[in-house]
Amino acid sequence: MQTVSVNRRQFLKTGAIATALAATGRLPLLSAHTQAEPSVDELSGPHAVKPIRDHLKRFSPAEAPMRKSGQYSLVYDIIHWNWIAGKHGTFANSVLGRVAIERKASDNQVVYEIEQRMRIGGVDNYLEARIICGTGDWNPLRSWTLRSHQTAPGGGRDPLSELTEKGQCGDGRIRIESDNHEYGFSAKNPVVTQWTMLDFLMRKANPALNVTFDLLQDLSLFKPGQLLTYDGLTPVKLKEGNTVTLQTYAQTGQGVLPIHYLLDDLMRPQLITGSLLSWALAG
Numbered sequence: 001m002q003t004v005s006v007n008r009r010q011f012l013k014t015g016a017i018a019t020a021l022a023a024t025g026r027l028p029l030l031s032a033h034t035q036a037e038p039s040v041d042e043l044s045g046p047h048a049v050k051p052i053r054d055h056l057k058r059f060s061p062a063e064a065p066m067r068k069s070g071q072y073s074l075v076y077d078i079i080h081w082n083w084i085a086g087k088h089g090t091f092a093n094s095v096l097g098r099v100a101i102e103r104k105a106s107d108n109q110v111v112y113e114i115e116q117r118m119r120i121g122g123v124d125n126y127l128e129a130r131i132i133c134g135t136g137d138w139n140p141l142r143s144w145t146l147r148s149h150q151t152a153p154g155g156g157r158d159p160l161s162e163l164t165e166k167g168q169c170g171d172g173r174i175r176i177e178s179d180n181h182e183y184g185f186s187a188k189n190p191v192v193t194q195w196t197m198l199d200f201l202m203r204k205a206n207p208a209l210n211v212t213f214d215l216l217q218d219l220s221l222f223k224p225g226q227l228l229t230y231d232g233l234t235p236v237k238l239k240e241g242n243t244v245t246l247q248t249y250a251q252t253g254q255g256v257l258p259i260h261y262l263l264d265d266l267m268r269p270q271l272i273t274g275s276l277l278s279w280a281l282a283g
Contacts, residue, residue: 066266071104076282103199132144215256233246249261
């Protein structure tokens with residue numbers, strides 16, 4: 001798979017302009033399924049896999065082992081939508097990086113270890129986090145430490161890019177300490193991250209699912225009032241002409257375009273698709 005380098009300034013701007021691009025048809029996204037608008041497009045496939053339809057030609061569902069103890073590791077390729085109309089040799093999807101999620105559970109807490117790498121503008125960006133969660137259905141956030149840095153143009157770690165943050169969440173209040181300043185948010189619902197919420201789906205997903213949560217994306221960007229609902233069965237065409245049918249759940253809410261979670265028969269999230277970035281289970 002060809003790896004793409006993305007202009008860093010363009011990448012950082014995409015979150016602010018994604019909605020406008022989708023409205024003009026320049027992003028491969030449509031809304032979650034409704035009766036008025038079915039979630040299958042005959043020309044480009046189901047809405048849930050539009051952002052990664054090129055990557056699916058090279059994808060096979062991963063056989064990640066799941067342990068009944070609640071301890072497991074999931075590794076995802078981070079897939080970028082970067083097709084440029086008319087440019088010879090352009091891939092609609094390229095692998096931008098990888099994220100590893102390790103979960104360990106005990107009687108009174110759940111610990112997540114996160115390692116993530118993305119290549120943006122020719123620079124490798126690294127993120128590591130240790131997240132302590134409660135043992136409830138959502139594994140709600142309690143406390144965490146996050147460290148990130150990027151490589152220097154000549155190689156090695158860029159000291160100016162190093163960032164360390166610590167945070168706590170409880171009683172509807174989120175507090176984050178970032179170097180020399182502190183900031184926070186107020187939450188009305190269980191607070192999770194994009195890494196920790198997958199476990200809720202793996203245990204609780206069902207066709208009657210209709211729940212609300214608050215998202216602390218990347219442990220820093222607060223997006224309250226997220227709704228998670230069942231979005232039907234999605235037939236997914238894979239490499240070598242194979243097809244697999246996956247249960248699909250849709251996330252909608254403040255600050256996000258629809259995000260789809262596609263689970264196999266063992267309730268493993270094989271694909272998580274969004275506007276410009278998606279995840280594909282690699283192991």
